[in-house]
Each structure stands twice: as structure tokens, then as C-alpha cells.
Amino acid sequence: MQIGVFGLGRMGANIVRRLLKHGHECVVFNRSLDKVKQLVTEGAKRANTLDEFVEQLAAPRVIWLMLPSGIVTEESLLEVAARLSPGDIIIDGGNSYYKDDVRRAKWLHDRSIHYIDVGTSGGIWGLERGYCLMIGGETSIVQKLDPIFASLAPGIGSIPRTPGQAQLNSTAELGYLHCGSHGAGHFVKMVHNGIEYALMQSYAEGFDILRNANSPEISESHSYDFNVSEIAEVWRRGSVVGSWLLDLAAIALTENPSLSNYTGYVQDSGEGRWTIMAAIESAVPAEVLSAALYARFRSRQDHTFAEKMLSAMRQQFGGHVEPVVELSP
């Protein structure tokens, strides 16, 4: 089917490519036209302006926004909506806050425009592997967009089927799912990312212990000089901790077991934060998810004010003077 894609960054461009590969017609637009040109050479239809973009799409239009969450998505959505007609559909495939989805869906509904929120997981591997899609919005519209979702998602593939899932008659086995009403897609994607942070932190702490096992105090008689890349590799087969993130860790550790090509300055995006807020709003203890988020906050500072407070109190009661040290890298 025909679809317009606005936003051709790493994710947006690959989504277009996967849709083209599955025979869909893609009209593409981007603030920077370089990316438009590239995709046109791959079969997409060019739009030089937002007006052109909307004009080239046949009503009822289907427009996929793939833009940075927050103000960029918000403003672009308003600009697009101003050009649409009743019955058109806007899909937000970015990482929006589910409360924004609810608000936007209501605002657009008052203008007879449909709104669908899609949480999209898969990163740079999605072009080839397919994207896991978590979808929120009206059932009839989600059903209408099924060809798009089916093309973007991985499909059953070679992954063993879960006993009993086939009988549920759900698209979940195909890698996409209508999760619920407006915001439900981004809510599920939000929790997905909260889990992702914690899974990553789980491996990270474990490898940190292995990496530091040569401290003489671990065992008085022994210390271990572990080969962390081989350990990541061996865990990939037959162990309980096998996962896609472990596969990626093994790749990175095989390239460079000391990870000296990384500083350890770790960004976080909104979903990890919103997940904790959602947990707090519903009184769910989320200790591990929170700790994973805080580890990222901490990684971006040299020292926290909190740490200075500790030093200050220690000096006050015990006369403890901080050592003058060069931090270990």
C-alpha cells in the first residue's frame, strides 16, 4: 500500500527500505533533503516540501512520522495535521511519551484524523531482521494498516514457536502486536526499554566482576585472569543467560576485550525514565530498573554532589582527609 514517511534518520531510512523491499509505495520527506535523494535512488518517491509530501499521497493518507521524540515530533505533527483531511492517518513510530499520545489522539480525533502510536524496536539490525512493533490505537485503523506492520515485522522466522500461541490467533508471533488503545504501543515500548536497560546492566555488572577477579583479595590463594570475550561466547550456547544482547556483547568483547575504545559515558533516553515514573505511579517496586537508570546518570558525571557530601561528613566526624588520587581509567 501507499505510505508517506517523514523523518529519514537511521531508523526512518531503513523502515522505508524494508517497506520498498516488500513492494509498498513510499513517499519520503525529510528536513534535510540529502537523505531524500538517497532513498529516491532506491525507489522512494520524492517530496521536496511538506505540501508536496501530503499532495503526493492519496486520501485517506497514511503518514509515518519517524522523528526525535519531544518537541520535534510535536511540532512536525502539528504541521502535518494542518495539511490533512478527515479520515487520514498519522502514525508516530518514534519514542513518544504515552501521555502525549493520549493527548494528541484526542486532539486529532476532534479533527477526524486518526492517530496510531507504534513503538519500534530493532535498531540498526531492523532492516534485515525486521522490527518488533508495539501498536496502540483504534482497532479498525490498526487492521487497515496490517500490510505495513506485517512487512516491517520479522515474521515467525526460524524462532521456535511458543506452545499454545498459535491458538491465540494473534499477530504477536509475527513480531507485531496491537497492544491496546492510544498510547498502549508506546507504553509497552517504554517498558521494553526499561527492561532493556536493566538487562544490559545485569550483564555489565557481571562482566565487571569477572574483569576484576584478579584482585588478590577475592581469593587468598588464587586470582583469575579471565578471558571475557570467550566467556561471553561460551554463554551463548546452552546457558540460561543467552540473549541477543549477549550476542552483541560477545561481538564487542571479541573485537576488543578491554573495551578500551569506549569511555563509559552512557546516554539514556526518555523511556527509561518514564518507566520508573509509571512504576511509581502504580506503586510497583522497580528496584532493578531504577538502578540501571541511575548507573547511566552516574556514568555521565565525574563526581556527584552527593559524593562530596559524603567526604564532607567523613571529614567532620572522623577527620578523614580525601586521598589525592588519580582516578583509575
Added chain:
Amino acid sequence: MQIGVFGLGRMGANIVRRLLKHGHECVVFNRSLDKVKQLVTEGAKRANTLDEFVEQLAAPRVIWLMLPSGIVTEESLLEVAARLSPGDIIIDGGNSYYKDDVRRAKWLHDRSIHYIDVGTSGGIWGLERGYCLMIGGETSIVQKLDPIFASLAPGIGSIPRTPGQAQLNSTAELGYLHCGSHGAGHFVKMVHNGIEYALMQSYAEGFDILRNANSPEISESHSYDFNVSEIAEVWRRGSVVGSWLLDLAAIALTENPSLSNYTGYVQDSGEGRWTIMAAIESAVPAEVLSAALYARFRSRQDHTFAEKMLSAMRQQFGGHVEPVVELSP
């Protein structure tokens, strides 16, 4: 090759079966003889007593202990060792503490007996999938036992190979690895289990948030009644959080989305605890691994004394009286 297996519980019996399937000769012994009889019907050689067990094995003997860690393994190892000759090999495939391995290896070395520690992951799926083996001990002995390890491990299978691993000429790709000297195998298995707890807790907290998303305070205008089994399923394809544990979660949630067949009383074994102790001994922050362990501790109590302390202080300063409530199930 010939091997004696002492301990025929869930893990031990399946190890014998997998070895038999790969053409090894297995002499089996167990305190309760019922399990011996069953395996004899499947091709194993029967030992009715420990003396018989040792006698049936040709020197230099290879004996795999697969017993509950702690006092059972310790005492059984002493009983076996008393019957062995110089050059014989004892393998502890259970979940021993790596500091015990170091001590035992030294004690056995003084008696010219070799000791190998093997951390074994794979659970009840290992018979079919193969076991991930993490091995510690003398290199020459580990090499001698290679046919055993190669049979028990999964092999490369259909899992995509990590770029660069082939050049490392390591057995890691085959699912078994000589990790280092005595205790190294159980150390790596220990950290593996520490990670396992945290991965499990990551998913558990995430699904808890999804399950509670129908709290009206999450969103003033919306609440979501998520189908957690479908969400587990959709994440299995193309998403960043795919893993074997997620596969298992999907199976369980598909069987019973409310998990009403579980109470939530969660055991922990030594490895999770020792992992934290190792982290502390080498000053590694292990927030997520610790939190996962504490969640299990907490799950086994109705209320902690700590919680009563909180209530007591609240009453003292604020006159707050605890509500008389029935706890939610």
C-alpha cells in the same frame, strides 16, 4: 571414554543420558538405587555401592560428582577420594563455592588426585540442547577430558557465529570453556547465576508494571489492560530484549497469563549470594545483581522486621496507625 557419574538427580541423570547418546561408557551410582536402575535400562553400568562404583572404573579413573553443593558434595568427595588411586580425576559438576574448589584441589593434589570444577548450565533442557560448561583446573587434565565436555556441550549448532571468534581457536563456540585454574569454572558459573537472577528480575519488574498498568492513576484518561502473554511473545521477534529467559516467560505466560499457579515464593541458591560477596571483595558496584537477590529474600517473608521498624517510627513521630488490611494476593 569411560566415566563414573555419582549423583543421579535431575541434572545428573540427564548428563548420563547425553553421554550415553554420544557413545561414552557410564558407570552410575546414587544413594537411592531407584535412579540407578532406571539409567541401567538406558545403557548405564550399575554400581550398588561406592566400592563397586570405583572398582568398575579403569584407572586412571574419571568421576563426575553431580550432587547438592555444600556438605553433601564435601562428604561424598571425601568418601570417593578415599577409594581412589594417584592419577585419578574427580570432577565436581555441581554448584560449589569456588573457594571450596581451591581448598579441595590442594588437598587432593597432596594425594596425587586431580580435581576439575565444572559449572554446568542448561537446566532440564540440557539433555536436548546441551549444557554450557565452565571449567576450572589443570590444563592437561581439562584437555584429557575434552571428549566428555564436547559431548555434553551444545556445539556450534545453528547459532550465528560471532565475527572473529573462529580465529581465537577456542572451544567457547562449542559451548564449553576452560576458564582458568582451580575454582575458575565455578567462579564463572557463579557470576553467570548472579547475572541470571538480575535478568529474571529485569523481566519480572517490567511485566509487573504492565500488569499494573490498569491503575487509574497511570493515565488520567486511559488505563491499559495488557495481554502480557502476547507482549512476551511479540518481544521474542526482532526486539532488543529477546532472550532464552523471555522464551520461557512467554511459555509460562501463554499457559497462564495471571500466573495464578505460582505463589511468588522464590528460592535462591549459593551462587547469587557468592556473586555479591565477590563483588564486594573487589569493590565492584553490583547494584542490580544485589537488588535481584534481595527481591528473592523478601519474597519469602510475610513482613520483615525492617517494615515493622518503619511502622513503629511512623507511629512515634506522626501518630500514624497502620490500616487493618487484607494483603492483596
Added chain:
Amino acid sequence: MQIGVFGLGRMGANIVRRLLKHGHECVVFNRSLDKVKQLVTEGAKRANTLDEFVEQLAAPRVIWLMLPSGIVTEESLLEVAARLSPGDIIIDGGNSYYKDDVRRAKWLHDRSIHYIDVGTSGGIWGLERGYCLMIGGETSIVQKLDPIFASLAPGIGSIPRTPGQAQLNSTAELGYLHCGSHGAGHFVKMVHNGIEYALMQSYAEGFDILRNANSPEISESHSYDFNVSEIAEVWRRGSVVGSWLLDLAAIALTENPSLSNYTGYVQDSGEGRWTIMAAIESAVPAEVLSAALYARFRSRQDHTFAEKMLSAMRQQFGGHVEPVVELSP
């Protein structure tokens, strides 16, 4: 000076008493008139209706709201504001969210009514000890209300003075402080409560360890049957952990060392939650404050869904069956 107090619960009534004791004229109102009557016998002026309440106050009026935070405060504030004149002052002494303060102050400002937010700490001891007041709003209005704040606050008392504070010429030494613009008072009170939760949890966990020190595994040769009330008492003198909360813990533990009069079901109020949200919004790692909040969430459930997830995964990979247990009380 003259002041109207609306809300005569535990906190509100004692605030009136302390103001009366310091010679202020208090007009009092409450939805339930019983409490009004009681305070009238102690010297307050009675208002039977909100209209009477406002009429009895001389313009520019000063009205202190001491009501449950959230919808009750919001609605009552609107009802009061509808009866006020330009120049009047509303003080919210409850536990409002600082973002609500900012919004309300703006709304009232448009009606020429002043708004002051006051975080009030001290609990049921405040009548005697005085209240610690954290104040937000316009400087000129805060200064005008100084006699009220000075009467409610503890004053310097017998507490040793902090070197250098006298020179700062701040009211902080007297136990009240203008912290900043609208919302600043409740923001500081919010963080105060976040800290309070964590301090309480710190003691609670420590005493839990002491209480459980009779586990044989703590020390193979020894177990300790500690007298926790005496330990709380001894720490009150000369130790680093002395605090008012410890004083209260000592009182409770002396009354009943087993705390068997408490169940351990622990409420939390908005401030603890908002503190974490503020931390997340400014990327401050707040591990301890979060953990203290989660411990309260957990205390109010029999078992979490997360725990059932753990049990389900354990059964799937290891065949582990949950024991049938009676939870320890």
C-alpha cells in the same frame, strides 16, 4: 497577628494551639465542627461556615490551609479564594506538589491574591517542639508573615549553633526558612521527606540484620541474641548514628522489642514519590531514596506479580517447584 486556620486535623489543631500560646488571634474552621468546638474552648474564634470564616478575618486576610494534599486542598483553596479580596494571603501548609504551587500561585496572582507554600515538619511533637517550616513565595509576603512563622518554629533552643551560621543573618537557625519562589517550600519539604524515608529504611535494615543475627550461618561457632532496644538506646549517646528518628526507634523498641504490635504495612505519601521524579527529571542518581520508597510499596503486597514471574521462569528452565510454605510472620 490575626490568622484564619482552615483544617483542624492532628497538624492543624496543634498549629492553632501553638499560635494561641504565642498570643496570636486564630479564627478556625473545619468541615467537621467538633474540632472547631474543642479549639474554641482553648481560645480560638469560631467559624461555622466558610462565609463566616472569611468575614471574621480583617483584610488583608491571612488564611492557613492545613488540609490533605491533592483534591481536598485544591477544592478548598478554590472555595476560599472565591470569597477573598485583593491583597489577601493564602498559605498552604500541607503537603502539596510544588508544581501545583506554581500553578496555583499564578492563578491567584491573576486575582491579586498572594500565595505562600509552607512545608511543615514536626508531626505530633510539633506543638511542644515547634515546627520546622520551609517556605516558598514572594519575599515581601513572607516577611509580613514573619511573626506567624517565628511562633510556629522551634527557635534556636538548646541546640548547639553551627559555626558561621550566625553571620548569615538567616532565620534558618530559628527553624524556619524562606527557601525561594513559589513551590520552593514544598520542594524542600518534598526532598526532606524523601530523605526521611531513606533514613528510616537505613535504621530498619540495620535492626533487621541485628534481629536475624541468631541465624546459625552468620557465625558457625556463635549466634547472637541481641537486645535491640538496648542497642537503639546505646547508639543515642556518642555514636555517629544518633538522630531524632533513632530516639523514636528507641522509644518503640523499649515499649516492645519484638514490635509485635505492628504488622509492617507501610504507607507512603506523595513526597517520597515526587522526590524520585524530581531526581529523575534532573538526572541525579537517587538509589537509596528510591530503594526506601520501593520497600514501602513492597510491604503492602502479599506477593508481587514480579515474584510470580521469577517462580514461573525457574520452573520453566529448572523444573523448580515452589515449596508449599507458611510465610514467617
Added chain:
Amino acid sequence: MQIGVFGLGRMGANIVRRLLKHGHECVVFNRSLDKVKQLVTEGAKRANTLDEFVEQLAAPRVIWLMLPSGIVTEESLLEVAARLSPGDIIIDGGNSYYKDDVRRAKWLHDRSIHYIDVGTSGGIWGLERGYCLMIGGETSIVQKLDPIFASLAPGIGSIPRTPGQAQLNSTAELGYLHCGSHGAGHFVKMVHNGIEYALMQSYAEGFDILRNANSPEISESHSYDFNVSEIAEVWRRGSVVGSWLLDLAAIALTENPSLSNYTGYVQDSGEGRWTIMAAIESAVPAEVLSAALYARFRSRQDHTFAEKMLSAMRQQFGGHVEPVVELSP
């Protein structure tokens, strides 16, 4: 009474001074004799060698060791014990591990020497305020040493008495307590320090949030530029979070509100670590105590290996490149 004190560091020297002030006879010894000379000018009796030290004490001797915990205390204890006679008493007033106490007490008991472990809190303020003493060992010996403990402890002082404590007829009100058998004193001191870390971290995180409250995202319409020294001061009077540690925080923040004289590199000693191990050994969830310890571990590194793992995984799945940043100080 007469007592020998071995170890004249910050704590040991002040203990001697406080004992001298209360009329006890102190024989003092130290590896570095400078400190001996100083205390001799203040009334102590000089010992130039360990032999002299023991000879100057009348049997049955009472010897207080105040040395760095671990190997120094262990070796010194052996050297002293070699010179003692049956019936003599060794007191370890340092921060020994309680399991070492149990072992030492047994070893000394076999030589008819008594061993008492004393956890000593009070830091550099103890000389003036008195020391909080937590004592383990045989009851008859503890009673014999009562004059020493009574002199070192603060006494009831001006601190309000806990209702009901007087009837318990305990020394706890005086600031010292016989907590139980060998190791009990250091066990209680260990938990005391575990709590101390967590209390400190509670304040530290709270002030960190206040300090960062000027982030524009905290409140869209407002940001707060809090005066943290005044806030620490105001909380000292009438609030729930008042404590000695807060008093010290107020001193430090009044001296320098930005704490720019500290780097935030925070040491930890054995007690904090052993507390977590004791918690784990008895399956007590100790989330807050652990987090406080980990914050110190983290403060001493530029970046952890764990953080590099996170960056590596992020790059693998998302192509995320770490920004080149100067860390904020």
C-alpha cells in the same frame, strides 16, 4: 584503674586522654614513639618497648589495643599475648571483623587469657563527647572493666531519657553496652557503620537533588537556586530528619556551600562490607545499606568496566556513538 593502651593514633590518643581525665592510670605504647612522648607530657606512663609495656602493668593486666584492623591488629595481638600471663585481659577497641574475634577469643582462652571486643564510635569528637561503646565477651570480665567503659562513655548527659529504659537497669543509657558473647561488640559496631553509610547517603542524595534543582526541566516555569547550607541548618530544628550527621553536614555546608574543597572520592572500611555479607548470610534484604556501599565503590573510579559494556552494547544494536565530553566536575 590501671590500663595499658597500645596504639596511639587519632582514636587511641584521645582514649588515653579521656581515661587520664577520669583518673585512670595509663601505660602507653606505640610503634612510633613520638606519640608516646606527647601523651607522657599529659600524664601517661611511658613504655619504650613492648616488653616494658607489659612489665609496667600489674597482673592481671588490662590491655587496650587501638590499631588498624586486619593484619596489624592480628600481629600485634599475637606479640602482646606472647608476653601475658593467665588471667590477663586483651581488649580490641578497633574495627575487627567479628568472626576474627570469635577465633581469637578461643585461641586466647586456650591460653587462659581473656578477650573483649569493643566497637568504639565517636570519631574525633569522642574526647569531649565520650565514646559510644559496644562490647562483646565474658560477662564477668566486662563487669570488671566497668570503670574503664563508664569513663570512656558519654553518660546520660543532657539527652532526654527514653521512657521505660531506666527500668531496664542497663548501661545503655550511659552510652556503653555489653551486647553479648565474643564478637557481639564488633558485630553491633559493624551494623552501626552499615547504617551510618546509609544515613550519610540519604542526606547526600537529598542535597544532590536540591543542588540540581535549577535544572530547567524540573519545573517548566520555575527553577530554584537553593541555599543548601541554610536548608541543612533549618532542618536541624524541629524536623524529622534532625541528626548528628545533619549537624556535621550543616557545619561543612556553612563553611563552603559548593563543597568545592572536596573531590568526592569516598573511602569505605571493612564494616560496611561485612554488614552486607552478614545480611546476605541471614537472607535479610539490605537494599539501602548495599546501595550506600556501592556509591562509595563507584566514587573511586573514573568509569567502571560495566559502563563500557553498556556503551559497547548500545553501539552494537543502535549504532550509538559516545559523545566526546568533558565530564562535569
